[in-house]
Amino acid sequence: MATHTFPTYKRWNLTFASAHEDTITTTDGRAFIDFMSGIGTVNMGHNHPDIVKAVEKQLHRGWHGSNFFQYEQQEQVAGQLAKITALDLVFFANSGSEANEAAIKLARKATGRTEIVSFTQSFHGRTYGSMAATGQTKIQEGFAPLPKGFTYAPFNESDQLETYVSEDTAAIVLETIQGEGGVIPAHKAFLEKAEAVAKQHGALLIIDEIQTGMGRTGVPFAYQKFDLSPDIITTAKGLGNGFPVAAMIGKKELEGHFGPGSHGTTFGGNPLAMAAVAGTLQVLNTPGLLDSVEEKSKRAFQSLHEQLKDVAEVTEIRGDGLMIGIACEQPVASMLTNMQEKGLVALPAGEKVIRLLPPLTISSERLTAGLEIVAEAIKETVKTTA
Incomplete structure (x- = not known):
């Protein structure tokens, strides 16, 4: 089929x-159980009536x-x-990349420093600043020269972290769960060491909650499961339940460094986006919703461990809440195809990890x-390729 979109x-x-x-339905009438939520965006389910109502109301007032x-x-x-x-x-933006771009700019301006420390296998976006903060060479290939001042420390290696941070470090940027990685x-x-080292050197701690935020791990934001006090967090994806919107949220003392003319966006924070966020927050605050995520998470992990224990x-x-990774010894592409054939859509997270x-x-x-489809598809594919 001819196409006029870039591949x-x-x-x-x-x-x-x-x-x-x-449920997602395709034009040929097939229905799929959705285990990808628009890459972690439609946290409250597709076409949630309260969110649709909020956006529709604003739609007639002005965009x-x-x-x-x-x-x-x-x-x-x-x-x-x-x-x-x-x-x-x-600060409201339109995407996770934009939110992280704003955070990087603010950190450099507020500290007067240039160095940003992120981590291997991290993912923070595809604009030049957020891509430079992403610790994956496959994301960066073909786009040199990248902006300078970005260093990648080994993830989860507490003992090595201090060697990467200095008096030139503006911020440490991290994900509480590396999603794409x-x-x-x-x-x-x-996490505790990252916060301590940042404070020791006068650097900011930026937590990227683009994929983990808005209830995905059973709390509003994943860092809240730890005794952390970040200077900045970024969020997008689930913030508007799939509507393009993002936010960079920071401490009061950063206010003077992001004054008029320092940063901006044409569409960020527009009325339709704010209606989507308001509706999503209303659902997020529904009594019992986050408790139910914890309960479903426990059942999901127990079910997968039981069904796949002999594979x-x-x-x-691994993972947390309803963000689950199934690491395999072989590439998972054929497993995901098998799931689709059985009526479920899910994602990879790298070549050998299934992401639910x-x-x-x-x-x-x-x-x-x-979960039964996931387990069945994995077991069938393993048998076929054995």
């Missing part, structure tokens, strides 16, 4: 028609006015995010059915 995506032979709750206007809902949403995170100020959770001791090719099942990101609102019955 930047390895697209499946599936054409999206519609989606509802935990865009520009950030020269004051938006009441933008201020309300910023206040909610500040309260949830115990931080103070919010293989669903690799950070160790508690490592030697599965080396580890079901909606937080998925029913227990659908979660169980999906």
Whole structure:
């Protein structure tokens, strides 16, 4: 089929028609259990009525006015995010890459330093600054020269961290769970050491919550499971339940470094985006929702361990909440194809890790059915390739 789009995506032979709750339907009438949630964005399920209602209401009031206007809902949403995170100020953008770009700029401007320390196998985006902070050469290939001032320390290696941080370091940037890097959770001791080293050297601690935020791990933001006090966090993906919106959230003392003219965006924080965030936060705050994520997580990990315990090719099942990685000894592409043939869509996280990101609102019955498909597809594929 002729196409007029750049071939930047390895697209499946599936054409999206519609989606509802935990189901995606294609134009040929097939229905799939969604274990990818739009790459971790549709946390509250597709077409959630409260979020649709919030966006639809704003749709008829106006889409865009520009950030020269004051938006009441933008201020309300910023206040909610500040309260949830115990931080103070919010800058709204359109994507996770943009949020991380803003965080890097703010860190350099606030500290007067240039060096940014991130980690091997990290992923922070595809704009030049966020790509330079990404510790994966495959993401950077072909785009040299990259911006200078970025160093990659070994992830989860607490003893080595201090050798990478100096008085020239503006910030340490990390994910509490490396998503694109293989669903690799950070160790508690490592996170604590990163915060301590940053403070020791007068650097900022930036936590990238693009994929782990908005309830994905059973709390609003994953860093809240640890005794951490980041200077900046970034969030996107699930923030608007799939609507393009992102936020950089920071401490009050950074306010003077991001004054008028220092940074900006045409579309960031527009009324439609703020309506989507407001609706999503309303659902996130539903009593019992986050508790249900913890309960589903326990069942999911138990189910996968039980069903895959005799599959030697599965080396580890890891993650937190409803962010699950199944590490294998062989490439997982054929396993994912087998899952699709059985009526489920999921993602890789690198060549040898299956990544499961079901909606937080998925029913227990659908979660169980999906996990059975995952396990069955893995076992069948392993037998075929043995």
